[in-house]
Amino acid sequence: MIAPYCRSVECCILVFSLAENDTGDSSIETLDMWLKFFRDNETPGEAPVVLIGNKVDIVDEKSRSVSKKELNLWCSRNNIEAYFEVSAKDGTNVEETIEEIAKISCIYHSQAEQYCVHYEYYLSVFRKEDNLMFNNLKKRRSDGLFKLENMQYHFPKIKNIDNGFLDAVGIDLGTTRCYAAVKRKNGIESIALENTGNRLLSSYVSFDENHVKCGEVVTNRMQFYEKSTVFDSKRIIGKLYTFIDADNSWQFSITKYFNRAKIGIISPDGKTSKFPEEISAALLKHVKIKCEEIQGKELNETVITVPAMFDEIQNEATYAAAMLAGWKKIHLLPEPVAAAFAYFIDKPIPSNSKLFLFDLGGGTSFLILELEIIGRSGDPYLGGRDFDNILIEYFREQLLSQYGVTVAESKKYKLMMECQEIKHNLSSRNEDKLAVDDYDLTKVNDYIPITRQQFETLAENLLMLIKSNITAALENAGVKLDEINKVLYVGGGSRMPIIKDLLLHETFPNAEHCYEQNPDEVVAVGAAYYSYHLPSFKTNENRCSVI
Structure with a gap:
């Protein structure tokens, strides 16, 4: 048995020889010993374990020390995250395994509080390329993810979208729908994400075939493949298992994997499970492909919006999903800020304006000019x-x-x-x-x-809940109802007459109410404007302090 391992907060990798050897230590018992050693020695129990079998010197099944069936059973019994077989001699399946380990490490890292690699000796046993891979993964995260702690944002002074060399991609990764906007010749435009030309992409992902599908092709077949379909991943991503409230409409299961949640589904290979980050990654990859089709070139940088109520772990999990989708430079922007950008990028905001942004999907948020979020309240399960x-x-x-x-x-x-x-x-x-x-x-x-x-x-009870959220947002900000100058409407739910009546007549009768023709798309459009103006923020004294 050859069992060096790479151990970090995110992952432990056990490597052993599949071939019989003279020492007689290539056995399930030896695997048990190493696994116990790993889990008993200063490493968080929730860290995933990956098992790699080296097929060097394997001539046929008779020359194996342990059968693949036995190993799969052992992995299932011991909550092993993944099992791979490679050949270090000729490189068979090595790169694919590296990519999968990077994905697992990336997902787990999104919920880890720190990144550290222990036992450098064991780490050095692996190929130099593997060592570089994990170091680069760490560096990519620290370089690309800006924590959403500073709550101030600045508008560019002019609406200038004439630079043909700059790309801009904004993505609204919604609970039920996704939208994307890019820079075109005539300005920032939302684009079709469905092959039918529909601009909205339903946030539904299906694993009923060997390739993953998203959008209306999934919703149209839900009655046949509901147990292979996942939706509402935004309500699950970044949350510990104990904090997830299952919805009655979910046909997929939520299972506990240590303190994390995995989503159980039926695939062509039988029962399997996915992390919420993998579901969001499938949506973001679909959006990336569609954006690149429209623009006719590879796109690597994007601004993805997140709810103002997301905590740091949820933000980092969203970042991990974007990495898995193939985006190389990722910026996260609160949805209320993106929406305000879409509303006011081409018009002045009077001094000392106090804006209230209402987004039925993401709750309510209160903003003030700079833009500084001075109060926020919402219900992630109200939409x-x-x-x-x-x-x-x-x-x-x-x-x-x-x-x-x-x-x-x-x-x-x-x-x-x-x-x-x-x-x-x-x-x-x-x-x-x-x-x-x-x-x-x-x-x-x-x-x-x-x-x-x-x-x-x-819907009267829901309206009462919405009113209480509005009251909480204003109280948190220390602002009175009659101090609000403008109310911005975001999300398809804001089209409902009952919502307009609540805000216009009952809550903010003295404020100016701003409606966009397509309230569903304003978040993605605002994110694309923000993406386009990123270079000016980076070079200007009054640059945006966080994204």
């Missing part, structure tokens, strides 16, 4: 999905009481998608309806209607 759930429960009850129909598991996601559409329609219509024959084929031409007034009555 458009909660209004969808109200409609889902309403139609479930109506289907059961009027028609005796219980919504089947295979139809659950169809109901969820139709309720989202009805919610959107009620923003511009006074009434909409649900077709009953989608859930009972014998009820052709039967419909269950719902009016906007009914919907608003059902």
